[in-house]
Amino acid sequence: MELIAKKWYDNLAQGKIMGARCLDCGAFTFPPLSVCRQCNSRNIEWQEISGNGQVIMFSSSILPAKKFAKYAPIPYGIVKLEEGPCFFTKVEGFDCSTVESIARENEKLPQKVKAEVQKIEGVNIVVFRKA
Numbered sequence: 001m002e003l004i005a006k007k008w009y010d011n012l013a014q015g016k017i018m019g020a021r022c023l024d025c026g027a028f029t030f031p032p033l034s035v036c037r038q039c040n041s042r043n044i045e046w047q048e049i050s051g052n053g054q055v056i057m058f059s060s061s062i063l064p065a066k067k068f069a070k071y072a073p074i075p076y077g078i079v080k081l082e083e084g085p086c087f088f089t090k091v092e093g094f095d096c097s098t099v100e101s102i103a104r105e106n107e108k109l110p111q112k113v114k115a116e117v118q119k120i121e122g123v124n125i126v127v128f129r130k131a
């Protein structure tokens with residue numbers, strides 16, 4: 001497991017956002033695991049994601065972990081990747097300033113987004129920006 005995490009962060013440091021394709025059933029897993037979520041095969045291959053997705057749920061966090069408190073409110077959402085899997089993460093370009101603005105953003109869903117790597121507090125994370 002530690003090796004997968006290292007490989008994941010090494011790729012992010014190079015701007016590469018990786019998923020895993022099962023070579024037996026074709027299912028795509030994101031973030032990558034060593035086992036296919038569909039068929040439990042270990043015959044998988046890492047592939048860079050297209051970065052294309054759609055936000056299908058949007059909200060914000062006003063009480064993030066202490067390390068990230070200065071960034072609050074943090075907009076987040078569930079992103080459905082073009083490759084299939086859903087991912088829960090920070091999103092950019094959405095108005096989370098009030099409860100009403102969050103409701104208005106949700107009325108416009110799904111909205112197209114594009115993945116990018118962002119360095120926050122020294123950690124590379126995957127965020128999705130409104131396309």
Ligand SMILES: [Zn+2]
Pocket residue numbers: 022023024025026027036037038039040041
């Ligand atoms: Zn599989």
